[in-house]
Amino acid sequence: xxxxxxxxxxxxxxxxxxxxxxxxxxxxxxxxxxxxxxxxxxxxxxxxxxxxxxxxxxxxxxxxxxxxxxxxxxxxxxxxxxxxxxxxxxxxxxxxxxxxxxxxxxxxxxxxxxxxxxxxxxxxxxxxxxxxxxxxxxxxxxxxxxxxxxxxxxxxxxxxxxxxxxxxxxxxxxxxxxxxxxxxxxxxxxxxxxxxxxxxxxxxxxxxxxxxxxxxxxxxxxxxxxxxxxxxxxxxxxxxxxxxxxxxxxxxxxxxxxxxxxxxxxxxxxxxxxxxxxxxxxxxxxxxxxxxxxxxxxxxxxxxxxx
Amino acid sequence: xxxxxxxxxxxxxxxxxxxxxxxxxxxxxxxxxxxxxxxxxxxxxxxxxxxxxxxxxxxxxxxxxxxxxxxxxxxxxxxxxxxxxxxxxxxxxxxxxxxxxxxxxxxxxxxxxxxxxxxxxxxxxxxxxxxxxxxxxxxxxxxxxxxxxxxxxxxxxxxxxxxxxxxxxxxxxxxxxxxxxxxxxxxxxxxxxxxxxxxxxxxxxxxxxxxxxxxxxxxxxxxxxxxxxxxxxxxxxxxxxxxxxxxxxxxxxxxxxxx
Numbered sequence: 001x002x003x004x005x006x007x008x009x010x011x012x013x014x015x016x017x018x019x020x021x022x023x024x025x026x027x028x029x030x031x032x033x034x035x036x037x038x039x040x041x042x043x044x045x046x047x048x049x050x051x052x053x054x055x056x057x058x059x060x061x062x063x064x065x066x067x068x069x070x071x072x073x074x075x076x077x078x079x080x081x082x083x084x085x086x087x088x089x090x091x092x093x094x095x096x097x098x099x100x101x102x103x104x105x106x107x108x109x110x111x112x113x114x115x116x117x118x119x120x121x122x123x124x125x126x127x128x129x130x131x132x133x134x135x136x137x138x139x140x141x142x143x144x145x146x147x148x149x150x151x152x153x154x155x156x157x158x159x160x161x162x163x164x165x166x167x168x169x170x171x172x173x174x175x176x177x178x179x180x181x182x183x184x185x186x187x188x189x190x191x192x193x194x195x196x197x198x199x200x201x202x203x204x205x206x207x208x209x210x211x212x213x214x215x216x217x218x219x220x221x222x223x224x225x226x227x228x229x230x231x232x233x234x235x236x237x238x239x240x241x242x243x244x245x246x247x248x249x250x251x252x253x254x255x256x257x258x259x260x261x262x263x264x265x266x267x268x269x270x271x272x273x274x275x276x277x278x279x280x281x282x283x284x285x286x287x288x289x290x291x292x293x294x295x296x297x298x299x300x301x302x303x304x305x306x307x
Numbered sequence: 308x309x310x311x312x313x314x315x316x317x318x319x320x321x322x323x324x325x326x327x328x329x330x331x332x333x334x335x336x337x338x339x340x341x342x343x344x345x346x347x348x349x350x351x352x353x354x355x356x357x358x359x360x361x362x363x364x365x366x367x368x369x370x371x372x373x374x375x376x377x378x379x380x381x382x383x384x385x386x387x388x389x390x391x392x393x394x395x396x397x398x399x400x401x402x403x404x405x406x407x408x409x410x411x412x413x414x415x416x417x418x419x420x421x422x423x424x425x426x427x428x429x430x431x432x433x434x435x436x437x438x439x440x441x442x443x444x445x446x447x448x449x450x451x452x453x454x455x456x457x458x459x460x461x462x463x464x465x466x467x468x469x470x471x472x473x474x475x476x477x478x479x480x481x482x483x484x485x486x487x488x489x490x491x492x493x494x495x496x497x498x499x500x501x502x503x504x505x506x507x508x509x510x511x512x513x514x515x516x517x518x519x520x521x522x523x524x525x526x527x528x529x530x531x532x533x534x535x536x537x538x539x540x541x542x543x544x545x546x547x548x549x550x551x552x553x554x555x556x557x558x559x560x561x562x563x564x565x566x
Contacts, residue, residue: 004341004495006530007537011342011495059552066556071563112386228549235545239537243548244339250552254559291385295378299461302374302390 007242008052014248016046021060021252028061028253029068029260031216031276033197036061036227037122037283039249040193048245054193055240058231060249061195064257065220065227071261072217079168079214083221085175086182086200090226093186098233101191111300112291117192119288125202126281129273136270169210169218178208186226195223198280212269324354326362326508326516335493335524346491346522350506353485361404361411361509362479364489365422366522368399368471369500373429373462393462396429398498399471403478403489412512420507420514424463424474470494491522499524 003014020042028035036057043053072078104110164175181203185196200219204210235241264272328350335344352360373396376387404411408423421428466472479489501523508516526534537544
């Protein structure tokens with residue numbers, strides 16, 4: 001059953017898009033990530049113009065994150081205060097990122113920066129997560145005691161001014177690292193067309209040392225704020241949000257996210273991280289390796305005159 | 308004795324050959340179930356003589372500037388070159404004729420009419436200038452030079468692959484003496500706007516008669532309302548779309564609540 005998208009100006013298979021939304025929503029709810037890094041390449045592969053895919057995806061990410069953040073907050077697994085600090089940074093970052101992306105598109109180098117970002121960030125983060133989580137799984141299988149938790153948190157995290165108490169996360173740290181992290185993720189999310197959870201989640205675990213139980217719910221909160229802003233900015237500045245496409249994705253996404261959030265409690269944390277690491281690595285390699293192979297068609301049509 | 312020879316008879320007055328044509332549909336409506344359209348063109352050749360006649364149908368959609376880039380290998384990595392803009396490229400083009408265009412008329416005639424993919428007028432490209440707004444100085448506008456034909460061929464090839472450009476040397480069929488028929492297939496991605504169909508009658512390699520018909524492709528109903536909303540009031544559209552998304556997420560969460 002095909003349906004015509006009024007903004008994208010292409011026809012898509014509606015059940016396929018709904019199923020795709022559900023699949024990505026499931027992953028989103030399970031791992032506490034937006035899922036944009038999966039959805040954007042898949043929509044482009046289906047023939048939807050990249051700017052429309054990126055922009056409409058922001059609506060989908062906001063909806064499925066909204067749907068699962070409520071499930072997490074009922075389990076008291078959201079640090080609202082930390083989420084607000086991250087989101088404040090994210091707002092600044094995504095506005096800056098949208099401007100940076102417009103400039104890159106004018107230069108015609110947006111593709112390159114997107115590919116490199118995918119390869120670099122997904123590759124590095126995927127590899128680190130995989131190494132860490134496989135190590136944890138092996139240790140548990142062998143029955144080794146967990147290595148002494150290196151609670152020597154980085155000194156700079158504590159030496160910075162503007163300290164703030166985060167009672168839910170049992171942290172007393174400067175607001176500068178979470179603000180900076182939020183801004184960095186905001187910039188990346190505008191450039192890569194993603195929510196940024198795949199960077200946020202590991203950064204919250206390994207840099208901010210937040211309790212694992214709080215990480216997913218809190219990152220979802222930050223993603224809601226960043227992707228809502230991105231979606232509205234994209235519609236306002238570029239008119240690239242396709243509400244019909246967003247609707248199809250949302251129908252699948254919100255249902256998928258519910259099952260994902262529920263399924264996540266059935267797995268061990270390190271197993272979840274290992275699966276996510278494999279997905280992240282695969283997408284990063286798929287997107288980035290194109291840089292090194294001779295293209296079949298050397299000429300590429302760029303969409304939209306505005307860039 | 309010489310008899311005055313009668314003056315040579317003037318050639319019999321022949322009405323000039325003429326062509327006439329009509330489209331079965333002049334308004335294509337793009338709705339949610341739009342999957343392209345097939346428009347039939349009927350026409351007739353009025354010719355009292357017996358000279359062979361050829362019919363060429365050229366359909367040009369609204370102009371859509373094309374921006375394209377070329378992958379270049381730099382230090383082992385494939386990078387995009389600076390983008391090149393072709394202004395005045397039609398968003399849709401179809402040339403149909405009863406036999407291949409090269410057999411109907413010579414190069415110069417086809418070029419002048421813009422008939423056929425090789426002769427399609429696509430305005431000369433220029434390298435896109437970069438705005439100074441973003442702190443980058445205007446780049447020198449350079450001519451593409453010898454590469455021009457590679458770029459031009461690439462535009463035609465990419466558009467043809469998308470089903471937007473097409474040339475068919477058998478696209479016009481004579482169904483009866485003087486009566487012909489052609490089909491115009493619009494793909495889903497056909498741009499909206501006014502299309503112009505030129506129906507040309509050729510005799511001895513020269514265009515002798517011409518008719519023009521217009522065709523409108525427009526969005527209607529919900530599709531049109533959304534499109535107009537998104538473009539005329541983008542901020543309210545964006546806010547509404549996002550509010551809807553967040554509400555949908557909240558509603559799903561409430562619906563799935565088990566306790």
